[in-house]
Amino acid sequence: MMFEKYGFAGAFVAIQAVLTLYAQGLQSGVVVDSGDGVTHICPVYEGFTLPQIRRLDIAGRDITMYMIKLLLLRGYAFNHSADFETVRMMKEKLCYVGYNIEQEQKLSHETTVLVENYQLPDGGWGEVRGPRGTIPAHLINVEGQGIAELLFDTIQRCDIDIRPELYKHIVLSGGSTMYPGLPSRLERELKQLHLERVLKGDVERLSRLKIRIEDPPRRKDMVFIGGAVLADVMKDRDNFWISREEYQEKGMQLALEKLMPGGTS
The missing domain is CATH 3.30.420.40 (ATPase, nucleotide binding domain)
Known part of the structure; x- marks a missing residue:
């Protein structure tokens, strides 16, 4: 390509x-x-x-789905793909990783310190108790x-x-x-x-x-960023790159062999 x-x-x-x-x-x-x-x-x-x-x-999608599950349990309805995007934005804005998960859970159960309000697309407000720590794998069936x-x-x-x-x-x-x-x-x-x-x-x-x-x-x-750094450092070393001519002459598989340890330059 x-x-x-x-x-x-x-x-x-x-x-x-x-x-x-x-x-x-x-x-x-x-x-x-x-x-x-x-x-x-x-x-x-x-x-x-x-x-x-x-x-x-x-990864990120699983955490979003876990948040949707929590919100559904609290009575909020999500029916469209746009709703997934809404929850993703809520996650990115509100979630953090608690330093001490036991203390976080105690605060969550006994106080409203961790409760956040978030404006929904329809203009209403929802009360969110987002995932406040690294989520245990078993909670999302992994x-x-x-x-x-x-x-x-x-x-x-x-x-x-x-x-x-x-x-x-x-x-x-x-x-x-x-x-x-x-x-x-x-x-x-x-x-x-x-x-x-x-x-x-x-x-x-x-x-x-x-x-x-x-x-x-x-x-x-x-x-x-790392790719840009590497490209700038190696821009004048022709033998570092797979050239268009090598690709046209040898095909991608043979051209890629150049990148392997011990490959020809």
């Missing part, structure tokens, strides 16, 4: 997680990429993805671990020598990582998992664990 429809002179195929790190000026780290349909946790070391990639089939546990397992499955580097560069990417409070909640849960499973409860050693979760303000566009 790039050559035939848009007439590009050259193209390159890159992995999203690697581009996300490039956007942050990094070559090593773990990318937590969550969009509308799926969440991926991808470790990268010195520009190469590692095989310990994990996938979670929960079996599996949560993001923090998958992230912890991903890093712990990597070589022990590179784990400190990965813990120090955890980068959030994608629209479903935009919720306020997500970085601090992930850091809290990672430390708790490390304390329980690695340190066996030794609190004194926990201070040695250096965790940094990077949440750049434009993380919805991190892959595009």
